[in-house]
């Protein structure tokens with residue numbers, strides 16, 4: 001019978017050493033395309049298939065959804081091949097199609113359910129779905145399992161609301177985006193609002209701390225987390241609760257991390273706590289049945305703006321390797337052969353990265369032939385650049401029958417660059433897809449549907465309720481919404497409690513109350529069926545009852561049709577989720593689906609095999625490879641970016657990004673720059689990138705003699721005018737007849753106590769708590785309310 005160890009012959013001796021090193025810590029460092037990810041996936045297969053490790057004991061982490069998907073696919077292939085040999089005695093390809101499908105679907109289950117392969121965010125989300133109820137933050141805030149995950153636009157909505165409406169600040173002086181950035185930074189450094197204030201010691205620091213506090217409250221009131229919390233919270237929970245930590249430590253006996261150079265401190269803390277159960281790695285003495293295996297390349301560290309720190313990679317051996325008494329094996333393996341690129345491409349990459357000073361020299365030898373020279377194109381402008389790409393793709397495909405659109409990638413520095421290229425591709429009818437660009441889950445209609453579902457699943461999620469309270473239009477105006485929100489804030493109860501009470505809604509919403517009540521009715525109806533109705537049925541029901549689908553149909557425009565088919569695609573995703581989780585003890589609930597959706601990226605990824613040109617930013621291209629690569633926009637101020645121009649270490653990071661881009665190419669690499677470019681609305685003369693200057697002439701072929709780079713002096717990127725500051729709600733100062741604490745008699749509800757007085761004079765309303773009917777908001781001018789003497 002074939003053994004998995006036979007497959008190890010597809011590895012070189014160093015890779016094999018890495019794969020077969022079973023317990024203890026191991027670091028694999030190596031340049032691009034040297035088979036790090038391959039070693040990691042083989043190692044997973046080897047642990048399960050040769051070492052008989054239970055898949056549940058394995059955790060493999062990486063940074064992007066696309067990379068995680070790729071990793072799952074590679075592991076699935078290895079498992080399938082092995083299973084086919086041992087069950088049928090022949091290779092997978094020799095099986096009948098239905099046998100292959102059956103085998104693969106069985107393996108797919110193991111890989112997605114037992115084996116944890118995913119991004120840091122998805123891993124943490126899964127942990128929190130088990131244990132979040134055991135967590136309490138420093139101010140006693142708590143969350144429950146139905147938590148929502150707020151994305152960047154939800155977060156900005158909250159921050160803006162706090163700055164403008166809550167604190168009445170000028171958003172021009174305190175730009176929401178900057179404040180958001182400061183808060184995220186503080187969170188990642190585990191700083192509390194008080195510590196932020198202390199550190200800055202000025203008015204701005206006080207404002208940030210203030211917004212930060214309100215923001216934290218708002219998240220917990222909504223039973224929601226942001227992306228920073230997803231990783232921080234498990235770390236804090238592990239510090240707080242030894243039992244929880246010990247459970248996960250025991251479970252993940254083998255931890256594997258790809259792209260380790262991009263870990264930040266929090267992620268490092270999480271990994272260490274899982275590995276050593278809170279002990280310092282040096283003191284940890286139970287390596288007999290566990291391992292931590294990390295692979296990375298410091299030259300590909302490109303996420304310092306998200307606090308990634310490649311010194312963590314460099315410190316691995318010191319942290320985990322040295323000083324261990326049972327360190328009988330080496331704790332580091334180097335891989336020195338590149339299997340991906342032609343030697344011309346590799347030499348270009350190696351020469352470029354050699355200009356960085358903050359690096360450790362390493363060897364990366366080519367194993368493939370010289371290949372063709374790199375073609376460098378100087379375009380007149382961005383349109384000419386796009387036309388060049390399209391022309392080249394057409395020619396390459398005509399001349400080379402083995403090539404197809406799916407083997408071509410276009411990489412750029414910023415998302416904005418894609419538009420012109422897309423336009424030309426559409427004109428020339430070339431199929432393409434944007435990888436990780438406008439995410440499926442960021443589209444308006446998808447966010448609307450998810451908001452409905454989140455509002456149903458999580459009663460505290462006010463942000464979602466507000467998103468759809470008037471979508472489709474139900475004649476619920478801004479004033480009504482403000483009145484409802486104000487009441488919930490003043491009473492300190494979730495908005496839902498107000499919406500769920502007919503009397504209160506009628507009082508506050510007046511003529512709009514019909515729309516509000518209809519909306520609340522739908523949410524209520526499905527909330528009652530949350531645990532009994534399958535997620536797909538629930539989604540369909542809510543979309544029909546809310547009028548959302550009808551509204552799209554009625555619009556009868558191409559755009560609405562598009563949106564309609566996206567909504568259908570989401571429905572398909574829910575069905576798929578249910579199928580994948582159809583086992584007895586599996587989570588098929590709406591809450592389970594929503595957690596996955598919050599973390600998913602581009603749904604286009606699912607059609608992996610389709611034959612389209614891939615377009616993406618350089619950041620999104622990490623870990624991937626393509627036979628043909630176009631690296632565009634090599635201009636000063638664009639790549640390297642203008643922000644990095646006066647900062648040597650930022651330039652080094654841009655250079656690493658360029659290194660990542662070049663090393664994605666297997667056979668052919670095209671690089672281009674334009675002499676003039678319109679970007680962010682301004683037409684600018686562009687100067688070739690300094691990186692072009694650093695590339696050896698003998699490797700390049702070009703449509704022009706290159707001129708030496710001149711620095712791009714200025715970059716006047718004007719910001720769009722900020723919207724006008726909203727006025728805060730007027731505060732009356734009249735005297736009311738009613739005071740808090742007074743008793744009131746209502747014809748139907750009986751005797752109650754006034755708990756709150758809203759507004760004054762004609763606008764006055766009361767919140768009254770009745771022993772049987774609960775809290776109601778009432779307008780004493782409209783309903784008979786008597787005082788009790």
Ligand SMILES: Nc1ncnc2c1ncn2[C@@H]1O[C@H](COP(=O)(O)OP(=O)(O)OP(=O)(O)O)[C@@H](O)[C@H]1O
Pocket residue numbers: 010011012015030031032033034035036037038039297300338339340622623624625663
């Ligand atoms: N020993 C080997 N023999 C033949 N091909 C190999 C070998 N190791 C890796 N490869 C191939 O080389 C290519 C690069 O491998 P892989 O993606 O694992 O590299 P990597 O080091 O992870 O690259 P990156 O740094 O870009 O993430 C892949 O196509 C892989 O299948």
Ligand SMILES: [Mg+2]
Pocket residue numbers: 036037038258623
């Ligand atoms: Mg890799």
